[in-house]
Amino acid sequence: EKPSVIIVGAGVSGISAAVKLFENGIANLKIFEAEDRIGGRIHTVKFGDNFIDLGAQYCHGENVVYDTVKDLDLLEHAQLFSTPKMYYSNGSHLDNQLTQDLQKVVSSYDHDITRSKELSLGDAFLKKYNSTILEKYKNDPENFKLASDGLTFAHSTILMHEGAFHWSRPASGRHYKAVKGDQMMVWKQRGYDMILDVLLKRYPDPSLKIPIEEKLFLNKRVTKITWTGDKASVKLSDGTSHEADHVIFTPSVGVLTHDDLFEPVVPPRKQQAIKSMGFDGIIKLILYFPEKWWHDSDSTFFFLWDRKDLEGITKEFNEGPSKDGISWVSNLVALVKVPSNPHVLIGWVSGGLIPEMEKMSLDVVKKGSMFVIRKFLGRDYNVTEPGEVLWSDWHNNPNFRGTYSYEKNGYFEEEVHYQDHLAEPLTQGTTPVVLFAGEATHPTHYSTVHGAIESGRREADRIIALYP
Ligand SMILES: Cc1cc2nc3c(=O)[nH]c(=O)nc-3n(C[C@H](O)[C@H](O)[C@H](O)COP(=O)(O)OP(=O)(O)OC[C@H]3O[C@@H](n4cnc5c(N)ncnc54)[C@H](O)[C@@H]3O)c2cc1C
Numbered sequence: 001e002k003p004s005v006i007i008v009g010a011g012v013s014g015i016s017a018a019v020k021l022f023e024n025g026i027a028n029l030k031i032f033e034a035e036d037r038i039g040g041r042i043h044t045v046k047f048g049d050n051f052i053d054l055g056a057q058y059c060h061g062e063n064v065v066y067d068t069v070k071d072l073d074l075l076e077h078a079q080l081f082s083t084p085k086m087y088y089s090n091g092s093h094l095d096n097q098l099t100q101d102l103q104k105v106v107s108s109y110d111h112d113i114t115r116s117k118e119l120s121l122g123d124a125f126l127k128k129y130n131s132t133i134l135e136k137y138k139n140d141p142e143n144f145k146l147a148s149d150g151l152t153f154a155h156s157t158i159l160m161h162e163g164a165f166h167w168s169r170p171a172s173g174r175h176y177k178a179v180k181g182d183q184m185m186v187w188k189q190r191g192y193d194m195i196l197d198v199l200l201k202r203y204p205d206p207s208l209k210i211p212i213e214e215k216l217f218l219n220k221r222v223t224k225i226t227w228t229g230d231k232a233s234v235k236l237s238d239g240t241s242h243e244a245d246h247v248i249f250t251p252s253v254g255v256l257t258h259d260d261l262f263e264p265v266v267p268p269r270k271q272q273a274i275k276s277m278g279f280d281g282i283i284k285l286i287l288y289f290p291e292k293w294w295h296d297s298d299s300t301f302f303f304l305w306d307r308k309d310l311e312g313i314t315k316e317f318n319e320g321p322s323k324d325g326i327s328w329v330s331n332l333v334a335l336v337k338v339p340s341n342p343h344v345l346i347g348w349v350s351g352g353l354i355p356e357m358e359k360m361s362l363d364v365v366k367k368g369s370m371f372v373i374r375k376f377l378g379r380d381y382n383v384t385e386p387g388e389v390l391w392s393d394w395h396n397n398p399n400f401r402g403t404y405s406y407e408k409n410g411y412f413e414e415e416v417h418y419q420d421h422l423a424e425p426l427t428q429g430t431t432p433v434v435l436f437a438g439e440a441t442h443p444t445h446y447s448t449v450h451g452a453i454e455s456g457r458r459e460a461d462r463i464i465a466l467y468p
Contacts (some may be wrong), residue, residue, distance in 0.1 A: 002467060005026040006234050006242060008222045009085055009180065009250035011040025012196065012449055013437040015212075015321030017248050022210055024464045030242060031212070032234065034221040034399045041252075041343035042449065044191030047390065048288040050341040053191040054392045056449045060177030063450035069198055075185040078339055084300035087148075089309040091379035098143045101133055102150045103302070103336035106157050120409040122167030125158065146304075153285045153304045156333035163403045163447065165280040166352055171412035175419070177466065178445040186339055209385055225249065227426045227433045248459050250438040253279040254401025262434075266426065273421035276411035277440055279402040281354050281395035285332065285347030285369055291384040301335040303376050317371045319364045321356040328353045328360075329368040358393040365391045404447035407442035417443040423455070425462070435459040
């Protein structure tokens with residue numbers, strides 16, 4: 001007899017699990033999703049002349065996402081970061097050997113660093129930075145000053161990649177493995193939510209679509225999962241309870257850390273795995289410019305602050321939070337074009353002020369961002385006023401509490417994949433009762449959409465194998 005399954009969360013891992021179960025004849029399914037939409041950290045919204053992604057945006061290499069859509073002509077190479085322009089806070093365009101060296105060392109920040117349990121990513125990177133850039137320019141005072149200022153840029157950029165609040169938080173070691181191929185493919189139509197349509201077979205031929213609607217319950221927050229007993233019991237915030245033979249749990253590490261969802265609590269080994277994972281966040285700033293001010297040949301702008309300017313900015317702009325006298329605006333590190341949405345620029349914002357920054361009014365966001373953009377680019381460009389502005393709030397949303405997982409400093413060991421520990425099911429006897437999917441349960445592709453898809457399929461397979 002086929003089992004009943006409850007899936008907690010309709011992000012891409014939950015959807016992938018549901019599709020796989022359904023296609024293998026396990027159709028007694030319920031998916032409970034706390035938000036009013038599917039997709040989770042894939043969140044494509046109508047904006048400007050097209051769509052933009054508030055969450056995942058790039059397909060990193062020829063992974064399972066790529067394989068799923070490769071015959072549909074949906075992805076393209078973005079060429080965004082290949083020709084970035086770096087600007088200094090005095091308004092000058094920096095384009096010399098030093099800035100090239102700097103960009104190279106930052107973009108390959110996790111290569112050739114000392115990896116050890118004792119060393120954070122920040123410390124390991126500093127060692128590398130000291131022995132390369134600072135060493136090279138130590139007898140060249142003007143460039144040495146820029147090279148020292150480059151550290152703030154390096155910090156912000158690394159945080160953006162890691163999704164961490166400070167570079168002392170991630171480990172210097174990592175189990176992440178890049179998949180071969182172009183790391184920065186973008187969606188030609190709409191945005192990353194195209195993958196949901198393809199997975200659910202709503203695209204390209206909607207007559208083949210998987211009837212997920214009957215199984216999907218939106219605005220349903222799970223508040224307790226009781227996993228001892230013949231069946232698992234799932235309680236919702238609306239007061240109802242639901243039983244199933246198996247539960248697949250997909251919410252983020254942030255939710256797992258914050259909410260007390262399991263009765264009884266999960267075993268120590270899993271608690272330790274949760275503790276080993278960092279989950280902080282970044283912010284995406286989305287700006288629409290009715291009148292474009294950048295050149296067609298521009299793709300990405302990087303902002304490098306002069307230390308003196310940084311220390312003085314609150315005198316020029318003092319709205320919104322600051323830390324150690326330095327305003328939040330210093331955390332806007334890059335502006336990037338969106339190929340499919342030509343009047344839009346996306347700003348990348350990182351750092352420890354994110355929880356406070358997410359709460360700022362859009363008015364302050366807009367004023368602060370334009371202050372930075374004009375300060376850096378106003379000399380070379382006639383920067384126009386933006387129209388609509390969006391500002392993501394992943395960290396303060398209780399259904400996410402951050403953006404993507406990283407491996408925390410103090411826990412890293414080459415042979416230990418805490419992601420695998422997190423993925424271990426809660427069992428009754430030998431039967432897996434609660435199974436764990438989601439990006440953070442992938443041993444090498446955590447923090448990505450492709451990792452999330454593989455994890456959902458993996459847990460569906462675990463159930464399918466029990467009912468030959
Ligand atoms: C800003 C940003 C940029 C990113 N950029 C990229 C990128 O360029 N490329 C890439 O590959 N990846 C990127 N990622 C990461 C990628 O989006 C995620 O790894 C992936 O989407 C995670 O999917 P998931 O199913 O594991 O989790 P989620 O998408 O978080 O799905 C879990 C679901 O569970 C729901 N939920 C939570 N708690 C409960 C509850 N108690 N009851 C019921 N439902 C609940 C949530 O609402 C959510 O829908 C980015 C993420 C963010 C936020």
